Amino acid sequence: MNSKLSTNNQSPTTKLYSYGKQLIEQDDIDAVVETLKGDWLTQGPSVQKFESALAEKFGSKNACAVANGTAGLHLIALGLNWEKDDIIITSPITFLASANCAVYAGATPDFVDIDEATYTLDPNKLEAKLKEYSAKNKNIKAVVAVDYAGHPCDWKALKNLQDKYGFQLVNDFCHAPGATYDNDIQYAPKFADAVNMSFHPVKHLTTGEGGAILSNNSEFDKRVRTLRTHGMTKDESVLEKNDGPWYYEMHEVGFNYRITDFQCALGITQLAKLDSFLEKRRLVAKYYDEVLGSDNRVITPKVVANVKHAYHLYPLQINFDEIGASKKDYFARLKSNRILGQVHYVPVHLQPFYRKHFGFKPGDFPIAEKFYEREISIPMYASLDKSDLEYISGVIIKSLNQLT
Numbered sequence: 001m002n003s004k005l006s007t008n009n010q011s012p013t014t015k016l017y018s019y020g021k022q023l024i025e026q027d028d029i030d031a032v033v034e035t036l037k038g039d040w041l042t043q044g045p046s047v048q049k050f051e052s053a054l055a056e057k058f059g060s061k062n063a064c065a066v067a068n069g070t071a072g073l074h075l076i077a078l079g080l081n082w083e084k085d086d087i088i089i090t091s092p093i094t095f096l097a098s099a100n101c102a103v104y105a106g107a108t109p110d111f112v113d114i115d116e117a118t119y120t121l122d123p124n125k126l127e128a129k130l131k132e133y134s135a136k137n138k139n140i141k142a143v144v145a146v147d148y149a150g151h152p153c154d155w156k157a158l159k160n161l162q163d164k165y166g167f168q169l170v171n172d173f174c175h176a177p178g179a180t181y182d183n184d185i186q187y188a189p190k191f192a193d194a195v196n197m198s199f200h201p202v203k204h205l206t207t208g209e210g211g212a213i214l215s216n217n218s219e220f221d222k223r224v225r226t227l228r229t230h231g232m233t234k235d236e237s238v239l240e241k242n243d244g245p246w247y248y249e250m251h252e253v254g255f256n257y258r259i260t261d262f263q264c265a266l267g268i269t270q271l272a273k274l275d276s277f278l279e280k281r282r283l284v285a286k287y288y289d290e291v292l293g294s295d296n297r298v299i300t301p302k303v304v305a306n307v308k309h310a311y312h313l314y315p316l317q318i319n320f321d322e323i324g325a326s327k328k329d330y331f332a333r334l335k336s337n338r339i340l341g342q343v344h345y346v347p348v349h350l351q352p353f354y355r356k357h358f359g360f361k362p363g364d365f366p367i368a369e370k371f372y373e374r375e376i377s378i379p380m381y382a383s384l385d386k387s388d389l390e391y392i393s394g395v396i397i398k399s400l401n402q403l404t
């Protein structure tokens, strides 16, 4: 089984297994050191090189590298002109930032429940929501669809809804670089008006902290670039006057959301290895699918026919009610065996902030809530080898046996 999985000499009896982890190798270290020895620590050539490499890999006309994925979502919100009274829809099963970006822009966040099979935003439920709002003479400004865990959303259905109802489509693509949709690794900017990426260490490729905005709209790209650096511009076509080569103007307030050159140097070497990282992640998933999928107490993630999963996460579901066990006890058992799982995610609408300010309550998005009760993300990263997987799967099953 999975003979391509590597073996290493470190014993699994001493390791800690988090749900995600970076893989930094000598070429990554060399690239960062070389940049540190050079002239540019920030705002130098590595940023543009990384941006070009991202645009080429993911098929977008433009890529704007930023300080982190949350900053990227903030700039997308501003670049797409979200404002007060605009309604922004996302999935309840996502990281807080996918919804918080609506709040940053002063807009109103709302949610649409997930599809039970793919755990991504359900287009049928989205259409019901669109109809609900249009009956009240309100329009949804944008949909932030999340390719959760690395499984692409039903982008054709979302695009059809966009054509029918007219809203902006954002792909929160933080989990899915390398996924394919209809055999196309470059699907994200084809369907979405703006695509957001994160390079946090648990993601497929890392720059420590980092993110990027991909788009095919050059005006939008120009705007987010200006907002990335305080709203400053030297673009002669918009300057009110020009005092000399030093002169700059600020026409709207922006931020310092820049990324450094040494981070981008790391991003370049990491991106070059994305395909091999993905191959390893898919072998890990295949192992779990075979070994854990044969136990009828656990539900392994499904992959729809026109999709290749990128496996940022491996979300396992266990129906704790049905087997008469507690998720907390199970979690503690995994931890005592050095498996540090995580739950992705606490449904965003149930966060106290969202309940207090926007009136959401338990029961609003039942599929997401049921998923939350059952889900545990088990270790998924490129450096897991065969003995690690044997150990992890063994603990997952043994801990279930001990509780049932």
Ligand SMILES: Cc1ncc(COP(=O)(O)O)c(C=O)c1O
Residues within 6 Å of the ligand: 068, 069, 070, 071, 094, 095, 097, 098, 146, 172, 174, 175, 197, 198, 199, 200, 209, 210, 211
């Ligand atoms: C779906 C999603 N969106 C946005 C973000 C925010 O990215 P960052 O942590 O780089 O700010 C994350 C990161 O965890 C994420 O998983």
